[in-house]
Amino acid sequence: MGDYKRIPIWKDIPEEVWEDWQWQIKNRITTLDAISQFLILTPSEEEGIKKSHGRLSMALTPHWVTLMDPNDPECPVRRQAVPLADEFRFGTNEFVDPCAEDRDSPVPGLVHRYPDRVLLLATEQCAMYCRHCTRRRLVGEKQVSSVNSKTIDAAVDYIRANKKIRDVLISGGDPFMLDTQELEEILKKITNIPHVEFVRLGTRLPVTLPQRITESLVAMLKKYKPLWVSIHFNHPKEISKRCKVACDMLADSGIPLGSQTVLLKGINDKPYIMKKLMQDLLKIRVRPYYIYQCDLVKGTAHFRTPVAVGINIIEKLRGFTSGYAVPTYVVDAPGGGGKIPVGPSYLISQDKGKHVLRNYKGKIYTYIE
Helix, strand or coil, X not given: CCCHHHCHHHCCCCHHHHCCHHHHHHCCECCHHHHCCCCCCCHHHHHHHHHCCCCCCCCECHHHHHHCCCCCCCCHHHHHHCCCHHHHCCCCCCECCCCCCCCCCCCCCEEEEECCEEEEECCCXXXXXXXXXXXXXXCCCCCCCCCXXXXXXXXXXXXXXXXXXXXXXXXXXXXHHCCHHHHHHHHHHHHCCCCCCEEEEEEXXXXXXXXHCCHHHHHHHCCCXXXXXXXECCCHHHXXXXXXXXXXXXXXXXCCEEEEEEECCCCCCCHHHHHHHHHHHHHCCCEEEEEEECCCECCCHHHCCCHHHHHHHHHHHECCECHHHCCEEEEEECCCCEEEECCCXXXXXXXXXXXXXXXXXXXXXXXXX
């Protein structure tokens, strides 16, 4: 499915092999020699690839390669996947763990920051390693590993003992990198806890490895309700035909889909690009949820924009497109302060029941209570 046969190295690969997600993982592009077959590399890319190893090493699925422009180093898909020399230049205000997740981890693999919800890091693996990753300290192994059952059980025990926890987000890494049976075991353990009302899966695989969304995976997920899937999208070019098929399979099964986007310099920092992304997401039944300011993680300064850029994007969305297409722009506060929404101010003044407001066109209105 798709135009992969235009790439000489894969032109003889049968469709059923290309559609095998485990084949995609085994055939990821991980070396300078391999990627040189597909791209005309810049000196910065060559240096970045040579230095990239261990945690957050380069790994591109064949599917992702088909989305890249081989001649344009500014291609938004390419920029997110191919390391640059800039990754190894660290700023004074950058951190290994900018959101202080490790500090708020009562047991390994679990982050408990907000009163009623926790984050469970089920795996360290992703299909493709985004160069702006905020958890670059944790992810980057080349091979898919099995779940550490002792770690999962300790996290489940913690959730069971804390009755205020009603919402569990399973992320990583990417939980869809786990075998279907392994993922189901985790879901079963969590949903069997009486006070857990709501489970979410945070993933990027419908974008980077849509072949992973199989009928057997979807059939398993349907058994656990309410279950939401939050998908990481950054650019309209990522919404390939194959990605749409994957999202259709999830949505058709009754699973609500949301999106999370990271604001990235030179990739999606123009209002017209972000507007197209949000509108295209609605077309595939994915509800825009968050735009994140790029975290202050070491090696990502070249991706970060001023906060004012994000505020301006929201200004250009609110009122100019459907409300469903307007996500919340947040800064995940350095040091573990959590997500703080920021955006344009539409309240000009308020006094004794009188509120002076402006609309998206800049016109002024008064609301009397």
